[in-house]
Amino acid sequence: MTVRVGVIGVGVMGTDHVRTLRTVVSGATVTVITDFDASRAAAIAEEVGARTVATAAELIAAPDVDAVIIASHDSAHAEQVSLCLDHLKPVLCEKPLAPTVDECRDLVAKEDALALAKPLVSVGFMRRFHxxxxxxxxxxxxxxxxxxxxxxxxxxxxxxxxxxxxxxxxxxxxxxxxxxxxxxxxxxxxxxxxxxxxxxxxxxxxxxxxxxxxxxxxxxxxxxxxxxxxxxxxxxxxxxxxxxxxxxxxxxxxxxxxxxxxxxxxxxxDWRPLFADAYRRQLQAWVESLAADTPTPLATARDGLRATxxxxxxxxxxxxxxxxxxxxxx
Amino acid sequence: MTVRVGVIGVGVMGTDHVRTLRTVVSGATVTVITDFDASRAAAIAEEVGARTVATAAELIAAPDVDAVIIASHDSAHAEQVSLCLDHLKPVLCEKPLAPTVDECRDLVAKEDALALAKPLVSVGFMRRFHxxxxxxxxxxxxxxxxxxxxxxxxxxxxxxxxxxxxxxxxxxxxxxxxxxxxxxxxxxxxxxxxxxxxxxxxxxxxxxxxxxxxxxxxxxxxxxxxxxxxxxxxxxxxxxxxxxxxxxxxxxxxxxxxxxxxxxxxxxxDWRPLFADAYRRQLQAWVESLAADTPTPLATARDGLRATxxxxxxxxxxxxxxxxxxxxxx
Amino acid sequence: MTVRVGVIGVGVMGTDHVRTLRTVVSGATVTVITDFDASRAAAIAEEVGARTVATAAELIAAPDVDAVIIASHDSAHAEQVSLCLDHLKPVLCEKPLAPTVDECRDLVAKEDALALAKPLVSVGFMRRFHxxxxxxxxxxxxxxxxxxxxxxxxxxxxxxxxxxxxxxxxxxxxxxxxxxxxxxxxxxxxxxxxxxxxxxxxxxxxxxxxxxxxxxxxxxxxxxxxxxxxxxxxxxxxxxxxxxxxxxxxxxxxxxxxxxxxxxxxxxxDWRPLFADAYRRQLQAWVESLAADTPTPLATARDGLRATxxxxxxxxxxxxxxxxxxxxxx
Amino acid sequence: MTVRVGVIGVGVMGTDHVRTLRTVVSGATVTVITDFDASRAAAIAEEVGARTVATAAELIAAPDVDAVIIASHDSAHAEQVSLCLDHLKPVLCEKPLAPTVDECRDLVAKEDALALAKPLVSVGFMRRFHxxxxxxxxxxxxxxxxxxxxxxxxxxxxxxxxxxxxxxxxxxxxxxxxxxxxxxxxxxxxxxxxxxxxxxxxxxxxxxxxxxxxxxxxxxxxxxxxxxxxxxxxxxxxxxxxxxxxxxxxxxxxxxxxxxxxxxxxxxxDWRPLFADAYRRQLQAWVESLAADTPTPLATARDGLRATxxxxxxxxxxxxxxxxxxxxxx
Missing domain, CATH: 3.30.360.10 (Dihydrodipicolinate Reductase; domain 2)
Incomplete structure (x- = not known):
């Protein structure tokens, strides 16, 4: 099974994730990309053979998106993660889970309320994979x-x-x-x-x-x-x-x-050469857990709350x- | 495009290659496996969802094998590489290309005679990717x-x-x-x-x-x-x-x-922890060149001859x- | 000119000083030794050709002692340094100058009161010579x-x-x-x-x-x-x-x-192999300053007070x- | 007992030896210096309170010279070491003992012929003291x-x-x-x-x-x-x-x-910062062996011959x- 990933936000971090998934991660394909800068989204989408959509909400709801990566501005994280929970889509959110303790707490509560066997939310503390x-x-x-x-x-x-x-x-x-x-x-x-x-x-x-x-x-x-x-x-x-x-x-x-x-x-x-391999391993571990339907080995929403x-x-x-x-x- | 790889020989090295392709290489799938020890072949084939065949010749000829990895005993390399050339199948042969200079020279001559734009034979000098x-x-x-x-x-x-x-x-x-x-x-x-x-x-x-x-x-x-x-x-x-x-x-x-x-x-x-990532990068580079139809960035048959x-x-x-x-x- | 040194206290530290002066420092000779354990004093004195006296006071007053090293118990430092000041004898006191701030302050005051061009008291913070x-x-x-x-x-x-x-x-x-x-x-x-x-x-x-x-x-x-x-x-x-x-x-x-x-x-x-050369350099620098009649390059009484x-x-x-x-x- | 040392040749190496003996070696004093450049000899002699003589021969024969250091041009080593043997004076000759095998062999033979209990000649292979x-x-x-x-x-x-x-x-x-x-x-x-x-x-x-x-x-x-x-x-x-x-x-x-x-x-x-302490230790060990009348712990004439x-x-x-x-x- 190939995991179809949608990526929200393709600045430096999001673009790295897209290319990493495309070139050095087994078992995943990037299908949909969105960014507030539509031309930026279009360029990287063309590079990897993905399509673009206008909004994060559209991406999260898309039937050809099995799992979501959020690499948008910190201030958008809470709302986007919440939407993923609404759609029961696994999501890897770049750190921080959200800028404020209250937002993080609400996300944890929302996920807890779903009472799932396996958490949907992972947080990108990639050092755990360095x-x-x-x-x-x-x-x-x-x-x-x-x-x-x-x-x-x-x-x-x-x-x-x-x-x-x-x-x-x-x-x-x-x-x-x-x-x-x-x-x-x-x-x-x-x-x-x-x-x-x-x-x-x-x-x-x-x-x-x-x-x-x-x-x-x-x-x-x-x-x-x-x-x-x-x-x-x-x-x-x-x-x-x-x-x-x-x-x-x-x-x-x-x-x-x-x-x-x-x-x-x-x-x-900067951090990128040092942690490039950690990002690859983190994405690979995430994709593998999605394909195998096992609990995420990444940091969870609760870890993200705790750090905040x-x-x-x-x-x-x-x-x-x-x-x-x-x-x-x- | 996903490259369908057949693997000949699943001792330590071949098994590592199969698992690496399966778990951490983008764009490849292992479809066929063969080994003189049929039960060993069957076990790893089941692990990764591949099928087995009885002989190297059968594997090389198989329509669901786009490219071949040879990790058999050194003494079998020359014949198997030669068969790959007969079938115009790209092949990654573990070092040595062949045990003797004469065998290596024959393989280079045979590949040269094909007058291809891109070489078919790659040799696994993985340090080049360390x-x-x-x-x-x-x-x-x-x-x-x-x-x-x-x-x-x-x-x-x-x-x-x-x-x-x-x-x-x-x-x-x-x-x-x-x-x-x-x-x-x-x-x-x-x-x-x-x-x-x-x-x-x-x-x-x-x-x-x-x-x-x-x-x-x-x-x-x-x-x-x-x-x-x-x-x-x-x-x-x-x-x-x-x-x-x-x-x-x-x-x-x-x-x-x-x-x-x-x-x-x-x-x-031993060498495996030190060079695990080099093996991964070598396989990824090989798969990428096959998918992109570009010349192999690995050591060539001529490099293998030269070393011998x-x-x-x-x-x-x-x-x-x-x-x-x-x-x-x- | 050879500086004649008297050493008070020949436990581990004092014995090291005596031997260092004897074997690897230029321009000094150990002339008098005292220790509360008279036999210990006698043994090391014989080893280096020095004489022994019964008390620190006697050593400090001795005419064949140009300068004093104090390596006695911490609790004796203040009184012995004070005696050196009374006799206007240069003294190298092992750290601490004295156990209490008050004692240290009194010694600094007493030295200040002498209004000398060059301080008499040095303190053995040997790391400065490492x-x-x-x-x-x-x-x-x-x-x-x-x-x-x-x-x-x-x-x-x-x-x-x-x-x-x-x-x-x-x-x-x-x-x-x-x-x-x-x-x-x-x-x-x-x-x-x-x-x-x-x-x-x-x-x-x-x-x-x-x-x-x-x-x-x-x-x-x-x-x-x-x-x-x-x-x-x-x-x-x-x-x-x-x-x-x-x-x-x-x-x-x-x-x-x-x-x-x-x-x-x-x-x-322990610290001795690491700092052996620092002790040698500190003693050499002290002896050299005494011979050249220049200010001590070692830590001073005020430095000792400050640390306390x-x-x-x-x-x-x-x-x-x-x-x-x-x-x-x- | 203080060893009175005469130094032949006060270029870079000889000057270093003089200053090392003067400032950081225990038990030695430099009494006589000679150099083909008389003013150079005079300058360093004044610095350390030694006298100068016109020739190496005069220095070797001097009654206030117990032991000789040879830091002259390589071509002069053999003759000067030979003179030291004539006067039965311990000598530390900078490497090489002599430029040719024949000269070295003659010196070893000459020393052997003296049939002394302890060798007179030491050679300055200071790395042995690094x-x-x-x-x-x-x-x-x-x-x-x-x-x-x-x-x-x-x-x-x-x-x-x-x-x-x-x-x-x-x-x-x-x-x-x-x-x-x-x-x-x-x-x-x-x-x-x-x-x-x-x-x-x-x-x-x-x-x-x-x-x-x-x-x-x-x-x-x-x-x-x-x-x-x-x-x-x-x-x-x-x-x-x-x-x-x-x-x-x-x-x-x-x-x-x-x-x-x-x-x-x-x-x-250059080598001087790296080996400064080795030169000090070598000189200290040499002086100590002279004072104690024990065999030299330095390289011997035979070691010098062997290297040549x-x-x-x-x-x-x-x-x-x-x-x-x-x-x-x-």
């Missing part, structure tokens, strides 16, 4: 480092998108750290606090970098520094320290170049002089 | 290290298969180094010599390790050490030294584990006290 | 990473000495991180807070690990994790993140050993639920 | 990698001194690899061969790089690439591969700098189309 993170989680679960006590993570972008502020650092960037921390430790984040290092002069619109402390319910403490204008490269690090040892992501470069009195490895400019709740608590801490702030559980 | 080697070749071609002068490669296996000898180290293991060296440098190997370090006591059936010197027509010299009972891990290394710099494959591990007074990375036990010629020259050198030995060009 | 830290500080000062914004440090011991508690983690171990942070950034620590990750079950006498946040007057924020029962090895890490780049201490191992499916480097069991003040603020934070706590300046 | 090489040798001897089978070494300089040729690459640069190989394996080199990769266009006066194969009497094979115009940095590498594992020198940098999409470590421009014999065999191979060439034993 091979090094998977290996890291396996190592932690193997017990080789003992019970995890402390996690140290770093998230560094070359430069921030214009138009953001200190809160968007959390909701757009740190959100990945939030999800992966819980996933790695198998424990929800229950308490957070927020700290401001000296701020870079290259971005006056936000505090940057930020330091986040995340307490999981198992008692472990995670420190995260997020620096979205780090300039030196796109860089993600993670170390889990346990009772008897520690395990870290190794540097991700594949070459060492010696020249001009330097031995150097290259950083990517933690982000909201961090923003509360930020607005409250870094106070230690509990995460309100839904 | 992302780090691709990046290494790109770096060399970028000119960042200047003209290449010297290459240093290492090939280490944990332990050799029983039943081999010093010659099989060259034809089974070093053959990958031979192919990748020419490919990296874009220059054929024209002269070789062979050297014997102290030999391990763990394998008395062969000289192990061996050191090979390979001269390419551009004048560069490549040193290769091949150690098929290295015991410590499966390990492949390569450094290209040029006029202004050098570039090396970085270690391939994804984690660092700190415990028991050690900071350690893990070696795989170099291996033969190395064995001549081995049998002639390490004499510097020219590679006879076909 | 070549990698020196290179790190040089790199930071070079401006290559821009203005420092964030520092991430880790301090890991294999196991804690028995008899300690959460406070002694700070005063004995974190004290090095405190001193080096200010030194690296060239900025005093003005505010601190303290956090408790999940605590190891291997040491029930203290919270372990601990996470410390240190704010320097330049606005930069330093995160330190101190884990004195990390078990995996003695490990010290430091990364300074600036506006345009980041710089880190590289791993300190000199070998990589491949065996048993592992590529491994060795951690030392920061440690006290951290303990206050620890006892106050991790409250952000200002460092009281003397 | 901490990483010492650790590498310890690891090999520990048996952790089993019996050594294969060694892979690289020696890379930024650029060659003008005036050299292909032979001087061997006698000046590869000579260190020759000595250290025997020392590491505890086995003399008995057979060699020489190979020419493509040669750099940056130095038309010599073949560069060169590849050397060295066979030790234990049967192990060592491959060495020597590239004296590698341009990218000063770099020395060594891996010893044994029956059950392999051990390598780790990269020697102390920092990692992240900037401009690169994670980079710095190479030194191997170099001569390599040059023979070079002049004989890379023929496998036995090393003539004295």
């Amino acid at each position: 091979h090094p993170y998977v290996a890291l989680a396996d190592e932690v679960r193997s017990g080789s480092i003992g019970i995890p006590l402390l996690v140290r993570s770093s998230h560094r972008n070359v430069s921030a998108y214009p138009g953001g502020d200190s809160a968007s650092t959390i909701t757009n960037s740190a959100i990945h750290e939030i999800d992966i921390t819980s996933w790695l430790l198998g424990s929800p984040i229950v308490e957070v606090s927020w700290y401001a290092p000296r701020s870079t002069s290259y971005d006056t619109s936000r505090q940057d970098p930020q330091v986040l402390l995340l307490r999981t319910s198992d008692g472990a403490l995670t420190t995260v520094d997020v620096f979205v204008n780090a300039r030196y490269g796109y860089d993600v690090r993670c170390e889990v320290v346990g009772e008897t040892g520690a395990v870290s992501l190794a540097p991700s470069h594949v070459l060492t170049v010696d020249s001009s009195l330097r031995s150097a490895a290259t950083y990517p400019e 709740e933690v982000a909201a608590a961090l923003i509360d801490s930020m607005n409250n002089a870094g106070a230690v702030t509990p995460v309100r559980n839904s | 992302h780090p080697y691709v990046a290494l070749a790109d770096e060399v071609r970028s000119g960042s290290i200047g003209i290449p002068l010297l290459v240093r490669s290492s090939h280490r296996n944990v332990s050799a298969y029983p039943g081999g000898d010093s010659a099989s180290t060259i034809t089974n293991s070093a053959i990958h180094e031979i192919d990748i060296t020419s490919w990296l440098l874009g220059s054929p190997i024209v002269e070789v010599s062979w050297y014997a370090p102290r030999s391990t006591s763990y394998d008395t059936s062969r000289q192990d390790p061996q050191v090979l010197l390979l001269r390419t027509s551009d004048g560069a010299l490549t040193t290769v050490d091949v150690f098929v009972n290295a015991r410590y891990g499966y390990d492949v290394r390569c450094e290209v030294v040029g006029e202004t710099g050098a570039v090396s494959l970085a270690p391939s591990h994804v984690l660092t584990v700190d415990s028991s007074l050690r900071s350690a990375a893990t070696y795989p036990e 010629e170099v291996a033969a020259a190395l064995i001549d050198s081995m049998n002639n006290a390490g004499a510097v030995t020219p590679v006879r060009n076909s | 070549h990698p830290y020196v290179a790190l500080a040089d790199e930071v000062r070079s401006g290559s990473i821009g203005i420092p914004l964030l520092v991430r440090s880790s301090h890991r011991n294999v196991s804690a000495y028995p008899g300690g508690d959460s406070a002694s983690t700070i005063t004995n171990s974190a004290i090095h991180e405190i001193d080096i942070t200010s030194w690296l950034l060239g900025s005093p620590i003005v505010e601190v807070s303290w956090y408790a990750p999940r605590s190891t079950s291997y040491d029930t006498s203290r919270q372990d690990p601990q996470v410390l946040l240190l704010r320097t007057s330049d606005g930069a924020l330093t995160t330190v994790d101190v884990f004195v029962n990390a078990r995996y090895g003695y490990d010290v890490r430091c990364e300074v993140v600036g506006e345009t780049g980041a710089v880190s201490l590289a791993p300190s191992h000199v070998l990589t050993v491949d065996s048993s499916l592992r590529s491994a480097a060795t951690y030392p069991e 003040e920061v440690a006290a603020a951290l303990i206050d934070s620890m006892n106050n639920a991790g409250a952000v706590t200002p460092v009281r300046n003397s | 901490h990483p090489y010492v650790a590498l040798a310890d690891e090999v001897r520990s048996g952790s990698i089993g019996i050594p089978l294969l060694v892979r070494s690289s020696h890379r300089n930024v650029s060659a001194y003008p005036g050299g040729d292909s032979a001087s690459t061997i006698t000046n640069s590869a000579i260190h690899e020759i000595d250290i190989t025997s020392w590491l394996l505890g086995s003399p080199i008995v057979e060699v061969s020489w190979y020419a990769p493509r040669s750099t266009s940056y130095d038309t006066s010599r073949q560069d790089p060169q590849v050397l194969l060295l066979r030790t009497s234990d049967g192990a094979l060592t491959t060495v690439d020597v590239f004296v115009n590698a341009r990218y940095g000063y770099d020395v590498r060594c891996e010893v591969v044994g029956e059950t594992g392999a051990v390598s020198l780790a990269p020697s940098h102390v920092l990692t700098v992240d900037s401009s999409l690169r994670s980079a470590a710095t190479y030194p421009e 014999e191997v170099a001569a065999a390599l040059i023979d191979s070079m002049n004989n189309a890379g023929a496998v060439t036995p090393v003539r034993n004295s």
Whole structure:
């Protein structure tokens, strides 16, 4: 069985998904595409032999769409996911599930009310499919480092998108750290606090970098520094320290170049080269679960809600002089 | 268009190919499988929804087979590839194309005689699709290290298969180094010599390790050490030294584990974890070229012949006290 | 001129100093030794051709002692340093200068009152002479990473000495991180807070690990994790993140050993192999400044006081639920 | 007892030795200096409080010289070492002991004829005191990698001194690899061969790089690439591969700098930063053995002869189309 996928939104992310499905994923075909920019939709649709429709609603209702990918603007996610639930169509929604806790909570409630055996909603926290993170989680679960006590993570972008502020650092960037921390430790984040290092002069619109402390319910403490204008490269690090040892992501470069009195490895400019394979694996796993009619192995709507709740608590801490702030559980 | 693939031989390698095509390659389906062990063929055929036939000839002739993968015993390659040429079916033959230079030469001649616009035969030198080697070749071609002068490669296996000898180290293991060296440098190997370090006591059936010197027509010299009972891990290394710099494959591990007074990375036990993604990419590239009716981006029959010629020259050198030995060009 | 050194206390640290002075430092000789354990003093004195005296006071007053090293119990430091000031003898006191802020403050005041052109008191914060830290500080000062914004440090011991508690983690171990942070950034620590990750079950006498946040007057924020029962090895890490780049201490191992499916480097069991050369350089620099009659390049009494003040603020934070706590300046 | 050292030749190397003895070596003083350039001798003599004499002969005979360091032009070594033997003065001669095998052999014979309990002559193969090489040798001897089978070494300089040729690459640069190989394996080199990769266009006066194969009497094979115009940095590498594992020198940098999409470590421009500590340790060990009247732990005259014999065999191979060439034993 070939899964027929409709894609809503073909900006950078959505276009990547369409091409990935078309060229390197087994068992899927992209049948329908929509975008608020009709010419953009038409171009990529022609490239992969899909058709276009005018609206997300039309796409979701289309009989030749078995499953939906939402890569539209964050503000449209909630409504589109809700429509998918109305049509009982499996949907992979790019993170965030929705910008606000309330919207996320409503989506979870709506899905819960359907009382389905398998969830319809998946959320695109693709790091869960990044091979090094998977290996890291396996190592932690193997017990080789003992019970995890402390996690140290770093998230560094070359430069921030214009138009953001200190809160968007959390909701757009740190959100990945939030999800992966819980996933790695198998424990929800229950308490957070927020700290401001000296701020870079290259971005006056936000505090940057930020330091986040995340307490999981198992008692472990995670420190995260997020620096979205780090300039030196796109860089993600993670170390889990346990009772008897520690395990870290190794540097991700594949070459060492010696020249001009330097031995150097290259950083990517953004997340795409680093996570291209994770996106492929995530889509493949999603398609495979759809074809096999098994529960999604991706993050669920509840995971998406949880990450948004933690982000909201961090923003509360930020607005409250870094106070230690509990995460309100839904 | 979905490419319908028939697979001859479903030992370790062939089974991997079937599953890779089935689960993570876009645009292909495995339709027919054959193996001298009929029950083994039946089992994997059922797993992926293919049918079985009794013989390779039947498979190659089958109307529901657009393209053939040969993963049978080395000794059967020549005849099966030849049959594919008779039926004008594209074929991906696992290395070696054939065990002897004469067989390889006959296959190349037969394909040449067909005077096709695009070659039918591809050879499975999958390292050409290993992302780090691709990046290494790109770096060399970028000119960042200047003209290449010297290459240093290492090939280490944990332990050799029983039943081999010093010659099989060259034809089974070093053959990958031979192919990748020419490919990296874009220059054929024209002269070789062979050297014997102290030999391990763990394998008395062969000289192990061996050191090979390979001269390419551009004048560069490549040193290769091949150690098929290295015991410590499966390990492949390569450094290209040029006029202004050098570039090396970085270690391939994804984690660092700190415990028991050690900071350690893990070696795989064999080549499969290291090259799984290269096999996937190779199959995807092959399928894509078949679907698009473009020339194969894989190694060709001529590349397979060339590698076998170099291996033969190395064995001549081995049998002639390490004499510097020219590679006879076909 | 050969500097004649008297050494007070020849436990592990003092004995190391005596031997280092004797065997690998230019321009110094150990003339007098004292220890509360007279036989221990006699043994090492005989080894290096020194004489022994019964008391620290006698040693400090001795005419054949130009300069004093104090490696006695922490609780004796203040009185012995004070005596050195009375005799106007240069003194290198092992850290801490004294256990309490008050004692340290009194010593600084007493030295200030002497109104000398050059300070008499040096404090043994040897990391300032560890070549990698020196290179790190040089790199930071070079401006290559821009203005420092964030520092991430880790301090890991294999196991804690028995008899300690959460406070002694700070005063004995974190004290090095405190001193080096200010030194690296060239900025005093003005505010601190303290956090408790999940605590190891291997040491029930203290919270372990601990996470410390240190704010320097330049606005930069330093995160330190101190884990004195990390078990995996003695490990010290430091990364300074600036506006345009980041710089880190590289791993300190000199070998990589491949065996048993592992590529491994060795951690030392304690600080001595890692910092042996730093101790040598520190002693050499001290002796050289004495011979040349130039100001000490080592940490001063005021640096010692400052570190003790920061440690006290951290303990206050620890006892106050991790409250952000200002460092009281003397 | 303070060892009074006379230094012959205060070019780069000799001046480094004088300053090292003066500032960071225990138990020695530089008393007399000579150089063919009298003003150069006077300047450094004044710096360290030594006197100058006009000739090497005068220095060697001086009553206030207990031991001699020879850092003069290579062509003067033999005569000066011979004079030291005449005066029964311990001497540390920079490598090479002498440029020709015959001269070296005469010196060894002359020293042997003295029938002393302890050798007078030491040769400055300082790598034997480089901490990483010492650790590498310890690891090999520990048996952790089993019996050594294969060694892979690289020696890379930024650029060659003008005036050299292909032979001087061997006698000046590869000579260190020759000595250290025997020392590491505890086995003399008995057979060699020489190979020419493509040669750099940056130095038309010599073949560069060169590849050397060295066979030790234990049967192990060592491959060495020597590239004296590698341009990218000063770099020395060594891996010893044994029956059950392999051990390598780790990269020697102390920092990692992240900037401009690169994670980079710095190479030194020449050997001095890399080996400064090895020179210090070598001098300290030499002085200590003189003070304690124990046999020199440095390379001996016979080691110096042996290295020159191997170099001569390599040059023979070079002049004989890379023929496998036995090393003539004295």
